[in-house]
Amino acid sequence: MKVADALMRAAWRGVVCRVMADDLGSRRLIHSGHWADMQQAGVFLVRALPLGSVLLRPFRGRFDMRNHRKIVVIDNRVTYCGSQNCADPEFRVKPRFAPWVDLLARFEGPVVLQNQHLFATDWMAHTNEDLTPLLASAKVQEGDGFVAQVIGTSAAVRYAAMPETFVSIMNSAAEELTVTTPYYVPDEPIQAALCAAARRGVKTSLTMPKKNDSWIVAGASRSYYRDLLEAGVKIYEYPHGPAAHQGDDS
The missing domain is CATH 3.30.870.10 (Endonuclease Chain A)
Structure with a gap:
């Protein structure tokens, strides 16, 4: 190893x-x-x-x-x-x-x-x-780059911290919003923020695996497709490697 x-x-x-x-x-x-x-x-x-x-x-x-x-x-x-x-x-x-x-x-x-x-x-x-x-x-090293934030989730911390961050980022998008996830089962604010971004002209896309390792989650994810498509979100299903395991919101 x-x-x-x-x-x-x-x-x-x-x-x-x-x-x-x-x-x-x-x-x-x-x-x-x-x-x-x-x-x-x-x-x-x-x-x-x-x-x-x-x-x-x-x-x-x-x-x-x-x-x-x-x-x-x-x-x-x-x-x-x-x-x-x-x-x-x-x-x-x-x-x-x-x-x-x-x-x-x-x-x-x-x-x-x-x-x-x-x-x-x-x-x-x-x-x-x-x-x-x-x-x-530890000395914090400053320099050119971009803003980044670490959020640790667990049963010991406030659950809404990460979803609220995602919603804030989505609502701040001005030109392009790209979401990649293997398991798209959002709460209502995230789904609404994603649709709202597309409706106000932001180039918005969601990439999911074409073949998921959980058929239950796959079915749940696809149940959101209609509202997303009607709002103007482009949905892609990744065919190479049935389980796109990364999570990304940019």
């Missing part, structure tokens, strides 16, 4: 490496030799939201609340994030839907520290390590 090998090489040369993996979604990795090898190499490992006993878990809380983040932060200078999992491109769990089309972006600037804060929040919730000094020592 290339990622595990790279982490071990970094740990061997003295780099502090922290890895957090969801206890359910990454169970094959956690119970594999790669996990043990990384630990032996000096990589600090955490199992996020541990399941514990499968029989007792329903009495202790919801097991479907998982850590779905995909974040890499390097030296407080560079961050990678998006929809790309540390997995085979064909995602062997669902090979008939391969290849999965993902979006992974590299960022520099203030948004790096935002991702670092998000990772540190999760890390400190699962360990006794205080990462406050690490965050305090």
Whole structure:
């Protein structure tokens, strides 16, 4: 596994490496030799939201609340994030839907520290390590670029934060609005904002996978097509790779 090998090489040369993996979604990795090898190499490992006993878990809380983040932060200078999992491109769990089309972006600037804060929040919730000094020592690098904002969603934060941000962005669109998502099941304000953008002359498009890995979600998504088309939204169904897994609003 290339990622595990790279982490071990970094740990061997003295780099502090922290890895957090969801206890359910990454169970094959956690119970594999790669996990043990990384630990032996000096990589600090955490199992996020541990399941514990499968029989007792329903009495202790919801097991479907998982850590779905995909974040890499390097030296407080560079961050990678998006929809790309540390997995085979064909995602062997669902090979008939391969290849999965993902979006992974590299960022520099203030948004790096935002991702670092998000990772540190999760890390400190699962360990006794205080990462406050690490965050305090980070220097925000300014420069030319564009405005970016990290929003972390979980059961512990206000649910409406991300949908409200999407609606605000859509309502601010002046020339072009492009939305790409594998699962379009919007609430009423998002659907209304998308239609309103097209009606006021903004070039508005929605791209979905032609073949979805969930027929229920696919049916729900297509139920919104009529209103979108009548408003002037152009809808595209991506044919190459049945599961376009990235989410993008630009």
